[in-house]
Amino acid sequence: MVKRHSSNVFVDRLAYSRHSNGVMTACQVPAALIHQIQEELDKEEEEMMVFLCRDLAPDLATADLREILAALNEREKLSPVGLSELLYRVKRFDLLRRILNTEKATVEAHLTRSLRLVPDYRVLMVEINENLEKEEVGSLLFLLRDYTPRMKMAKDKSFLALVIDLEKLNLVAPNQLDLIENCFQSIHRIDLIRKIQNYKHKALMSSVHSQPVYVNARPASLTNLNLIDPPYNSGIQNGSKEKLQNGLNHTLAEPVPMSIQESGSASHKGTDEPYRMQSQPLGICLIIDCIGNDADVLEETFRGLGYDVHCHRYLNIATMKQTLLDVASLQQHRNYDSFICILVSRGSHQGIFCTDITCSGFPLEQIKNYFTPDSCPGLLGKPKLFFIQSYIVPENEQECTSLLEVDGNDKNIVTKVIIPRGADIFWSHCKVDASTLEKSSTSCSYYLRCLAELLRDPYIRKLTISDIHTELNGRVYKWNETAEPCQQYSLLLQHTLTKELFLFPT
Template identity: 70%
Template sequence: MTKCQVPSALIHQIEQELDKEEDELMIFLCRDLAPDLATANLRELLTALNEREKLSLFGLSELLYRIKRFDMLRRILKTEKATVEANLARCPRLISNYRVLMAEINENLEKEEVDSLVFLLRDYVPHMKMGKDKSFIAVVVDLEKLNLVAPNQLDLLEDCFQNIHRIDLIRKIQKYKQEAIMSSVHSQPVYVNALQASLPNLSLIDPLYNSGVSVNQEKTQNRQICESVSCEKQEMFDDQYRMQSQPLGICLIIDCIGNDSYVLEETFRDLGYEVHCFRHLSIDTMDKKLREFARLQKHRNFDSFICILVSRGSPQSVFCTDETFPGFPLERVKKYFTADSCPELLGKPKLFFIQSYIVPENEQGGASLLEVDGNDDSIISNAKTPWKVAIPQVADIFWSQCKVDVSALERSRSSSSYYLRCLAGLLRNPHKRKLSILDIHTELNREVYEWNKTIDPSQQYSLLLQHTLRKKLFLSPT
């Protein structure tokens, strides 16, 4: 009897939780592993791979990672996204780079763009059955069957992406080609161009005597390829904040209402952040927490920082659980994490999302403003390096504040903030998550103001966005 590495109950649980698109994508990722099972459903495919000892718990974790089901990694396989990424960096991978590339492209295409691709492909495959609701993955499978698309044959897709003006996807393909060529210098080539396809006996490690290219010339060409890849990467990321650290940064959540922290924790943990959540804090305790997190030296290892505050207050301050006027100034919250106070975050994006439940002035308690050291010497003293740089101290801030009357809580004390609910929904949507943070906030504005049309004016939300970002920011690894 063949020894199976993964319990059948585990395969059943995973297969039951995936939706139709995720099911299709996982089958696509496994196509190379069992070519004889091209028409099998996911359960049959995973079971066959398991029986053939091609599937392991690590392979299963890679599959869930590739389809972005980080929640299932934690709940079912008891592992984290960062752990899987670390294993993928040092262990043999189950899925080929080509299939990973196609999955990434699939995630970055809107339905309208796929429809355009289907239309364009009629010029190349007029007799091919192309349904209107066909997914990009299904299109690729059909093209593979006709030998029009393969790991070493992507020119057709490049032409199509050129026609729909998706230059970013062409760059992805070109990057894949160049990396494949570079890796083939010491192995068999993964990608071959049109000239090599017409000369099947030649490889990138063969002296190209027949084409008149010497070994030294070939070495020069390979070096030029490396330099080209390096330059392209530099050009691609010069206008973007680096988001590659694991985790991406610390996400500090202070929820003094208690209705939103759970969904926010899960959302930002899935995005790759180290989440710390505190509920129902007093002003004094919140100040201590802010100072504590501003002092953390490990910010230097991370690429960003996020702070989320949910509290009653005034437009300029938060009351926490004290509900006293004027409360804790929001400006001081921001100051704790600017470069002069927290030099470990210099040049890195710092995002603040504030849900303020505004208490009318006639209902605010007696004055009790927290006294703080105006120079924040205790924080600045942690900086061991004189930060003489050209970046303004208040740069790289993204400040999103939503205000609503406190009566919104009084109507239903368990109701969540529509602003934060929409934010979490957009960040969990794989298609919206690929947008820059400014574009995501535009979508957030649209949803909130559409909501405002349906409710009483006294319950409407008001959004304010201020930022000093110097580059494009995507809340995903780049």
């Protein structure tokens, strides 16, 4: 006798064969089991499950969960495997184990190789619902007043209930999500826009391969961001404004199946496990401001984020190198979950001068070498973020420093960039002509000011650091639209992060 794996017992236990005498088939489950599961679910979980089943029983749109599951069971649409998928989608992994005697990994394996019960569109909406705060749903309801004046705008309406109302008005459908995207743009939820764009991308790929569109494709939220974000051009022509504002298209990649997280906060969590950010403090934030205009705001901002801030002003190169060495040697890194370094200085395109006047400068490339695993073992596998503001001192011949993506055919663009070596590095480098300091010696960097404002925003700070930087790109672009050429900022982002990174406890 062949011994079966214990995780498949639930299929054996619930499998029946129906002949002419009316005995249940393997496509059905006992009514007592449906009752038991329904009793275990709370009101919100019932709402999610009803929403997931909406396309499976369109004639039962107003029925409760028990009626819908019973009807699907009678119609032989609710197999034990399908029931396990529904529990998986609402993250009731405890019921999978206790009632269906299976594991989350078993269900995931089935979903990767077989057709799913629930359409991807429904899965996407449920995932978005779980990632929205109550206040954000209220904002969506307000924004949609212009589109749905006759819709009942109850204050306690859930996002899923809102979607159903929009579906009834033909404003939202599996292939019609622009309205929701626009609303997410208004409340700065770029992460949710990315979910929708990945869903659309997979639907397009499915269509190209002549497979069913929007239904039973890969899970809609399973994204795999590029390790290196494309550079953006500060001198973008007007025609590329839309490209930058919707620049998330540049980061879409073929999705990779991941498991749904079983523990921790569900808020804004993708299916990729993010970097661990639970230490107190979250890490050391080293600020070296050789200009003296930004340190106070930056220190307050990162201290508010939960970092142990070490702030230094007006260092020469020798002192800066010693400071980097001293900070990299701190044993506290072993107990912390991340590291941030912010440098503000005059310099050249590839180096910084600090307060020194006559020198060749210190290569920017070498700064991160102080914090590699060899130099700083305590930061192995942990995210290391660098924000550099360089005030470029002109040379004999002005060099084009535009590093943002350009829409035209400008052949003078400098394409040489500094690419971080090693994993877990986030490198944001902003350049502006040093003449901006001569015009206003006390004004802070627009780049760093916007960064601080974004990190202080209670909604935007919930995004991943990559999404926050996308917002930062947009603000720099708008500044450059009206600024004089010598006051335009060029912004470069390169990173080798291997997970999503949130700058708050996760």
